[in-house]
Amino acid sequence: MPLRTCGYSQEEDKLICLVYMQISQDPITGAYQTSDQFWSRVVETYENEKNANWSERSRRSIQARVQTIEKATKKLHACIRQCENRRPSGASNDDIFNQAKVMLMEDPKYKSGWKFDHVWNIIKNFEKFQDQDTHARQVRNPCGIGYTSSESENPTPDSAAQASPGLSSFSLNLDDSEDVTDGTSSQRPIGVKKSKLKRKCDDQTSIVINTLEEGNKRLLEQLEKTTAQREHHLEIQSRNYALKELKE
Template sequence: MSLNTSSPAFLDPLLEDNQPEEDFEEEQTPTSKKKKNAEPKITQQRNYSDTEDIQLCKLWLDVTQDPVVGTNQTGDGFWNRITEKYMISIPDPLRTPVGLKSRWCTLQGAINKFSACVKQIEHRNQSGATNEDKLTYALCLYSQTHRKAFAHIACYEILVNAPKWNEYITNLQNKSASQKRKRQDTTTTIADLSEPPSDVLSTTESSTGQMERPRGQKKSKNDQQQTDTWQQALAKSHKEMVEQTRLQNELLSSQTKAMNSIAEDSRSMVEDSFMSKDYSHMDEQTQRYYELKKNKYFEQYGIN
């Protein structure tokens, strides 16, 4: 479900931004009034804190969902408005529209990757897994896939159920898919031009209505060699694809086993903690509850 807007392109200025790889912004400040023609000084600002990241995500939603200006704001106007609100809530350190925009793109990229891990875990539909279990598995999968921990879980929880965020991500995915189709079309055209010479020769001659001339032994041999080379390359490519698929399946199997092991260890820790709990100081009703719970564990493991 998403909010209604009068213009579907209201987020287009944001969709055209490239995602930066740095967490800091660069600002240009003059060194002094006497050196007006001197080169501007580049200053590196300190990294963003968790509080700043959370506030940035909240303000992004706030501005995109504003029914008064939401459908008419440009890219620059959008980030100027976010910056005004941001500096009211967090005046220090000073952050510019360019810096906040850059940080947002960094957060968006990381959250997108984590969302993909969450969806992959959900598609496995593991029996008995709670939402907390799935989130833990997704964090583990992200860490294994990207070789680093996911550090923006609070931002993810703010955005994940917001209609405007999901609409924004859908637009990004559609744009990426369109670009991918264009690249595939180009690749297909190149592949068509690399068909075996014998097929091209046969098609050309039949289209002009000319009688095919008898081939000499040398020409026939060359054509056969070219055809063999093309077929060998195709077979090699197919073999590599099969091997890559096998390796991916092994990786997924290994990840599944690792997550199952984590879940089993967590369950054992919970059960051990429960069984060793001292409830002698509790009231009679609470003691009865723990006693029934312990009996249930005993029945589960076949202990009478």
């Protein structure tokens, strides 16, 4: 029976979330990889970037941790939306966020409360970690949700120094959700996948239209050529018939 490993540290959670987001948003292979290939890349990237002193984590363990964070985050987004809909006069974003965390504890599955303040500002705008209604609202309002936890609202220089060396190739800017590619970070707007898909469809449509137009143009030219040849042939036949009549 395998030994039970210790719980995940905050730094491990941050790296796992960043790696998961990076692989999910890869514009080159993101849409063409199987589930097995996806998780293999997640585990491989995590192993390459983690601190050597961290505990060994199996693929199953990492996958389960991501799913745990994902489910809790979706549930919190739903609570935030409910609190926002009944927002009392004068309530700030922090008030709404704290009310949502209290509401989350009413769910029997989350009696112990929200446990992921340390990654909230990394994943709060990540599409896959949002419930459908929250994502739909963000598409209509690209500014997204502005809630920040009291723990990470104002990161200090010390917090950056505490990041372990294994996180050096990732940005841990907790003020924004970021897309991490090739060790550099650049903010990815909401709905970027849909925009890329739309551009791809538009390009393919343009290619089809151009092909059809070119084909129609060639067909028209061929018809005109055939018509001219037929008229010329009829003209010759008519001339020959007239000569035959004259001879007779």
